[in-house]
Amino acid sequence: MKKLNLTQLGNFSKSLTATVYHAQPRFTEEIVEIFDFARENGLKIAPRGAGRSYNDAALKGGGIVLDLSLLKCIQAWDSEKGILRAQPGLTLETLWQFILSDGWWPPVVSGTMKTTLGGCLGMNIHGKNNFKMGTIGEHILEFDAILPNGKEVTCSPKKNKDLFYSMISGMGMLGIFTSVTMQMKRVYSGLLHVKEWNVPNLESQIGALLRGAPENDYIVGWLDGVANGASLGRGQMHAANYLTKDEDADPDNTTRVAFQTLPDKFFGVVPKSKLHYLMGLGLNNLGVWGVNMAKYIVGHDKSYQQPHAAFHFLLDYVPDWEKSYGKYGLIQYQSFLPKETALDAWREILTLSQKRKLPTYLGVTKRHRPDNFLISHALDGFSLALDFKITKNNRAKLSEMVQDFDKIVLEAGGRFYFAKNSETLVETARAFLGAETVEKFRKLKKRCDPENLLYSDLYERVFAENV
Numbered sequence: 001m002k003k004l005n006l007t008q009l010g011n012f013s014k015s016l017t018a019t020v021y022h023a024q025p026r027f028t029e030e031i032v033e034i035f036d037f038a039r040e041n042g043l044k045i046a047p048r049g050a051g052r053s054y055n056d057a058a059l060k061g062g063g064i065v066l067d068l069s070l071l072k073c074i075q076a077w078d079s080e081k082g083i084l085r086a087q088p089g090l091t092l093e094t095l096w097q098f099i100l101s102d103g104w105w106p107p108v109v110s111g112t113m114k115t116t117l118g119g120c121l122g123m124n125i126h127g128k129n130n131f132k133m134g135t136i137g138e139h140i141l142e143f144d145a146i147l148p149n150g151k152e153v154t155c156s157p158k159k160n161k162d163l164f165y166s167m168i169s170g171m172g173m174l175g176i177f178t179s180v181t182m183q184m185k186r187v188y189s190g191l192l193h194v195k196e197w198n199v200p201n202l203e204s205q206i207g208a209l210l211r212g213a214p215e216n217d218y219i220v221g222w223l224d225g226v227a228n229g230a231s232l233g234r235g236q237m238h239a240a241n242y243l244t245k246d247e248d249a250d251p252d253n254t255t256r257v258a259f260q261t262l263p264d265k266f267f268g269v270v271p272k273s274k275l276h277y278l279m280g281l282g283l284n285n286l287g288v289w290g291v292n293m294a295k296y297i298v299g300h301d302k303s304y305q306q307p308h309a310a311f312h313f314l315l316d317y318v319p320d321w322e323k324s325y326g327k328y329g330l331i332q333y334q335s336f337l338p339k340e341t342a343l344d345a346w347r348e349i350l351t352l353s354q355k356r357k358l359p360t361y362l363g364v365t366k367r368h369r370p371d372n373f374l375i376s377h378a379l380d381g382f383s384l385a386l387d388f389k390i391t392k393n394n395r396a397k398l399s400e401m402v403q404d405f406d407k408i409v410l411e412a413g414g415r416f417y418f419a420k421n422s423e424t425l426v427e428t429a430r431a432f433l434g435a436e437t438v439e440k441f442r443k444l445k446k447r448c449d450p451e452n453l454l455y456s457d458l459y460e461r462v463f464a465e466n467v
Contacts, residue, residue, distance in 0.1 A: 006038070011066055013054040013322055014329030015422060017195055018061035018457065020046075025072050027358055028087075028178045031146050038064055038453050047172035049116030054332040055422035056457035057123070057171060063347060063455070066176070068118055074098060082184035085143065088118025094369040096309070102254045104184040105308060108136040111364075112315040118177045123419040124169040124373050126383075128240075128312070131367040134377060137168035137179040139183050140372060146188055147175040148449040153251060168446050171418055173459050174448045189243035191305045192218075192255030198299045202233020202350070205365055206343055207238075209382055213367040217241045218311070223363030224292040225386060226285065228354055232347065235363070236299050240311055260309040262317055279324035288361045303307035328390035334404045334420040336368060338381040341412035346384055349405050350438040353386075356401055358394060360386035374441060375433065377417040385420065399423045418458060429462035437464075 004021040011017075021043065023034050031138065038045050046060035058065065072089035079102040086095070093113035096106055102277045108127045110120065121143070124135045133139070142156035145167060153175070157165040167174045187305055189315055199205045205221050214239050214240040219450045223235040259364075264272055282291060315321065337345050353359050364385045371378045388398050402421070406428045409416070416424060441463070445452070455464075 004064065009048075009051070009059060010217065011055060011059065011329075011422070012052045013332060013422075014325065014327075015043040015054075015061060015331060016054070016329075016457075018059040020060055020063060020065040022067060023064050024067040024070055028071065028146065031066070031176050032150070032180070034064065034066055035146075035148050035453055039451060040333040041075050044455035045453050046458075047118070047122070047176055047422055047454070049119030049122075050091060050114050052110075052112060052115050052119065053123070053419045053458075054062050054330075055418075055420065056461065057419060057456045058119075058346055060455065061116055061457060068176070069116065071178070072116075079104075082186060083181065084184060085179060085180060085181045086117055088116060088121075090117045091115065094119070095384070097260075099184055100187075100190060100260065100308070101252075101256070103187060103251075103255065105187045107133050107139045107183065107185040109312050110315065113309070113313045114316065114460075117123070117180050117182075118172075121168045121177060121180065122172040123417070124371075124376070125419070126366070126368065126378070127365060128220040131213040131219075132380070133185075135169075135373065136367060137165075137373050140164075140168060141181045141183055143167070143177050145175040145177050146450065148453040151448075152178075162444065163448070165372055166374040166441065167389050169375040170441070171375065171456065171458060173456065173463075174444055175454070187242055187255075187308075188245045189248030189251050190256070190307055191243055191248060192240040192308060192311050193243065193303065194306045194311060195239045195303050196236065196299070197301045197302075198234070198236050198296060200234050201231060203343055203348055205233055205237070206234055206339075206382060209365060209367040210339065212237065212239050214412065215239075219367060221365035222295075223365055223384070224296060225350065225353065225360030225363045226289045226292055227296075228351075232295060232350055235365075236295070238311075240306070243305075250300065254307070260307045262309060262313070271398060273320070276320050276322075276324040277319045279318065279321065280292045280326060283324055283326070283361060286359075288359070308451055325387075325389050326391070328392065328395065330390055331388045331398055331402060331422055332385060333388065333405060333423075334385040334417050335405065335409045336377050336379055336381060336383045336415040336417065337409065338413050340381075341414070342382045342384075344416065345408050345412035348408050349384075349386075352404065353388075353401065353410075356397065358388060358398060358401055360388055371413045371427075374437060375418065377415045379415055381414075383417075403428075403453045418462070424462050426464070
């Protein structure tokens with residue numbers, strides 16, 4: 001194993017940094033060596049894929065960050081059945097580009113194609129179709145993993161079932177994925193039918209999600225976080241559906257990577273690599289109010305066809321968009337509420353953010369369903385993700401406010417997602433997961449990792465010994 005050097009790493013939202021020992025194995029055998037090194041030197045380990053988490057999930061200050069991004073080989077592909085086996089460092093970008101021309105698409109994707117397969121499993125990501133396809137874990141046929149206790153295991157919904165449903169969603173704290181076998185979704189075109197329409201308030205937005213989910217393959221809402229009064233929670237909905245067989249006149253063309261590739265210039269003029277600088281000029285209360293007002297006014301009912309990549313990966317449309325939030329980054333806060341309580345809880349959250357003069361600059365809503373994974377954010381309801389800009393003077397106020405949001409969400413029977421929410425307290429994690437789930441996870445942790453080698457800053461913050 002190469003000598004490990006101290007370096008500075010941060011999270012995706014530029015809000016947290018840590019001094020860590022950076023380890024980047026080229027072969028799975030080196031993972032065991034890194035476990036041994038950590039054990040001998042009294043160090044903790046945090047696994048890391050592409051580092052796209054908005055919190056401290058892939059950081060361990062003073063410890064080792066186990067960077068799995070070089071373990072990215074596609075190990076097997078059955079183009080007839082749509083079954084792929086790959087290493088954990090494979091990105092969704094490489095994945096869809098490899099399979100689309102054969103008529104397949106990942107059944108669940110995040111809002112960015114830059115995430116890795118291992119990271120997606122560790123957080124059990126959801127997409128704009130969670131209400132229909134569930135989380136990514138529901139499409140995993142089996143995986144291989146190395147545990148800190150020295151064992152190598154193969155897990156599936158039937159084999160080592162407890163580990164299967166716990167490592168997927170387990171934040172990388174039980175073991176390290178080394179190979180993942182996944183079922184893909186058959187598609188007959190590189191295009192989606194997309195419908196777009198405005199909704200005047202929060203109630204109509206939630207109603208659109210509730211009514212639209214059974215009728216569409218995907219549905220997602222944009223929410224204007226600065227609108228108030230009767231317009232509180234207004235926004236725009238986007239629903240999409242797959243094209244049926246033979247509906248696309250030229251599927252060989254639309255499934256080409258070149259057809260799907262996002263343009264590198266805005267309106268064909270402004271290089272997108274520079275666009276985040278311009279965006280940063282408008283990321284203030286007045287600028288966001290103006291942009292949101294214009295977006296809502298010009299929005300109207302329309303239908304069109306759009307490439308899969310353009311619809312799914314909006315976060316990749318502007319490279320380095322997170323830098324537009326400035327030096328101190330952003331906090332993304334995501335809550336999941338039962339369909340019976342979401343309206344009142346989110347109305348209270350949005351009103352509180354405006355009252356404290358800390359409005360969200362971006363809001364996204366989705367429809368969800370429950371799942372069987374141990375550390376689950378899922379429920380029969382909705383999610384709302386909110387972005388808040390951090391400044392030199394507002395970090396403490398933001399932290400206090402989102403912790404007040406937590407109280408509102410817990411009171412309403414809600415849940416949280418450990419790839420977001422950098423301010424979650426241990427008491428909050430215990431409250432929404434429940435004592436039984438926490439105890440089960442701790443027992444598995446003791447079995448798989450008796451020396452607590454896997455111990456990210458996130459785990460220390462929300463689980464650890466205080467729970």
